[in-house]
Amino acid sequence: MSTAPDLVAAAAQAAGAQQYPAGALYVVATPIGNLADLSLRALHVLRLVDAVACEDTRVSAQLLRHYGLHKPLLALHQHNEREAAQGLAERLQRGERIALISDAGTPAVSDPGARLVAELQRAGLRCIPIPGASSTLAALSVAGDELAQGFRFVGFLPPKGEARAQALAALEASPDALVLFEAPHRVADLAAELAQRWPQRGVTWCRELTKQFESVHRLQCAELPALLARDPHAQRGEFALVLHAQPPQQTEGLAPEVERQLQILMEELPLKQAVGLVARISGVARNTLYARALELKAP
Secondary structure, rough: OOOHHHHHHHHHHHHHHOOOOOOOOEEEEEEOOHHOOHHHHHHHHHHHOOOOEEEOOHHHHHHHHHHHOOOOOOOOOOOOOOHHHHHHHHHOOOOOOOOEEEEOOOOOOOOOHHHHHHHHHOOOOOOEEEOOOOOOHHHHHHOOOOOOOOOOEEEOOOOOHHHHHHHHHOOOOOOOEEEEEEEEHHHHHHHHHHHHHHOOOOOEEOOOOOOOOOOEEEEEEEHHHHOOOOOOOOOOEEEEEEEEEOOOOOOOOOOOOHHHHHHHHHHHHOOHHHHHHHHHHHHOOOOHHHHHHHHHHHO
């Protein structure tokens, strides 16, 4: 088994040849559960930087210790992000390298960091992404949503009330796969809401991605309450789910000119790009054009 010094040496060998400019913020993705998912490049950057800005210093200290790293830690969370940005900007202007990490995954995506990045970029300072583990992409990769034209990251819905109902209603007819997160104490309510609103809609339900007790289920929304009821541990942990795209509705026919535009562009371009261009030219809804494009493409 490799020791921490072995890992640091391997990281330096794999990633050390690239330039790592001073006076820059490095936005570093960290594991979402499995510590083996930290990239060698991320490890090299964390060894190189002068300090690490992090969501929770206790969590980040434990993570760094696991890899044999010891760095000054700077708290940056949703309550102090604006104030912390000024101090970090001054340090970068002095030529320091600072890493930004969150408790898990990629900073500034459903985690603190977006405001900091915006402030630093407005000040003319570099922000360099160091990509890595992502619960969003992990969930999408096992969703198998063949109807989706793309995906949309929704994250956490409003916790309750009319705002939550409106947010769900807005997802009704999306041609994209939709990635949602949910907290353990609300996950049963979300399962019931999805089952009532879209009983036949496909969903991929992911719990504890990358961890020892990871579970992934691809099913219909109507089946979600039963899934939670039969497993006493099913409401514990971290949840990411993919609401599959709704099947396109059959069309009654397009105007001849629009139909011709669609046919011509489909001969020259990928289907999604052809649909997008015709939607811009004609003003016809993308869903309508996409449904017709599938009909034309069918043997």
